[in-house]
Amino acid sequence: SGTGKTTTTFTKQNDSQPVQDDFIALMPQGKVYATENGCFAKTFGLDPKFEPAIYNAVVDSGSYLENVSQNDEGKVDFFDESYTQNGRATFPMSKVAGAADARGLGTASILLILNRNENIIPGVARLTGPQAAAYFMLGETKGTSAGGKEEAGKSLRVPGTNPFFPLLHAQQGNRMLELMHSSPMEVFIMNTGRVGGPDDHPGSKKVKIPHSSAMVKGVAEGTIKWEKDPDFGYEVAVSCPGMSAEDLDILQPRKLYEAQGRMDEYNKQVATLKANRLEHLKKFEGLDPELIQAIS
Template sequence: MRSTFDPSPREERMVVLREPEPQTRPRQVLDNPSQEQLRRLTLQMPNAQTAARLVIERANANVAGMQKFLYFERTGGEPQVTVIDTPNLPAPGYPNDRCIAVDLDNGVTRVLNSDYFGESKKGGLRMWNKIVYDKGGLPMHAGCKVIPTAAGEKTIVVIGLSGTGKTTTTFRRQGDSKAVQDDFIALMPGAKVYGTENGCFAKTFSLSAEYEPEIYRAVTSPIAYLENVYLNEDGTPDFFNESFTQNGRAVFPLKALGRYEDANKIAPVNAIVILNRARSVVPALAKLTEQQAAAYFMLGETQGTSAGGKDEAGKALRVPGTNPFFPL
């Protein structure tokens, strides 16, 4: 399917607000018995699993289907975070009549007038990040993988802005490695990593079976969802066609990869890899001291990618923490 929104941070407005009064809520959506609701787990942290709910208009049920691949099955408890997504309800007075409203106190995010799946995904993660932060952890826009070595299995975290290659690096099978997560983790005291998602939201532009075989097989499997991807007349995807946008995406469950590791079973982090396309900031390959890495992480000097929309691609940016979707 094709979304009508090329997701650039410059094209949306995010506000932090209090819970709206009942009379201001779009009752025609929330009280409609045909609405789609998903209740799953978004976090694997023991004794702190975060139950989540997505409410979406029936006309955009594909978003619910895609989100189902990312959330874990829920075992109980009322939702701590809720995303109410109304893609067809304008927000007059905001740029392009579009608004992402975040109520951290009550754990509710409202998505208005955007059918881009990324807003559903980020909505849940953004509120979960606050929960992790309050528990003394660091939410990180990062992938994670485990690599077997002669000295035992090593856990590697891969951080970077969207579009810099986190998914590619995480899913590559160097040294018989296994992917754990490709986009978001919680790094807790003691270097313990907890996962967030049971699937992947992967970029598809220039995807090829030769250079990224694991991702290609998962993206072209019958169970994957495609968004903003051009299809040829015979129904096959053309990942090099930019007719819609370079920010084509696919959603698939981790099981589509054929091999991965459960975040509950991995050892504490041994190393952090930082990805950056801005060659003027650091050398192509560099080993940083702890102080250098911390400064680099917080200053966020980087180069924009197509994931940030046409206004950011190729431009010098400052994005502290590689954009952890954290509105504080």
């Protein structure tokens, strides 16, 4: 929850058309099936400037809102958190401008895995198939208000499609690996949080919606230049059209830490994260060793 999946899906890139918000069936060779005809969106901080498609659908008379503040005249306030940040809205896809019919989809050529981190994960990185299956199982994110006060802001790992997968965790990881081997699709991980530290750290940078939008567009158009990351083995972006020069360190957090004289902090975080990831994946009995080796 809270990684920006809905926002990313409904942010328009060129002539892109959103198909649906949540569940799909991913089959061998990248075939995709989708059945939903609605969307369930977080409303806190909803701004028509950055999320026009979602905003216009949410304020339409056909939507249902929950935990959203409104005044006596019925005007809603998506920035009022006096009761809760966990506001939600549901609306039919027919209310989304330019949405496409979910039936009759073809094959997927690109898969984005979204992650909300606040330190050393780049805004976008290109993964191998085994790395993709491993990151799918790591399921790294930050807790949100949807999980209550105890969970909000904490680093979490939610394997794969949990809590919607009824079998052993290792089985979904192994299945994901099978799907990666059967498909020529490119897979990317995107950090929709921050780099360089939490929001109260003066040296940190927020990955804003326009940043993510530029990365998605660059991925789709194949215009990002890549190089191998020396710490994690995936590929990181050297440049991305639409990203300003002062924000390029969002693409390579290592350079941000280096420029700020924080390499000891960076190296410590790299070592800790890699060790914790390995420890986490080794807990899943029966998980294909190829997934574990992919992040070693």
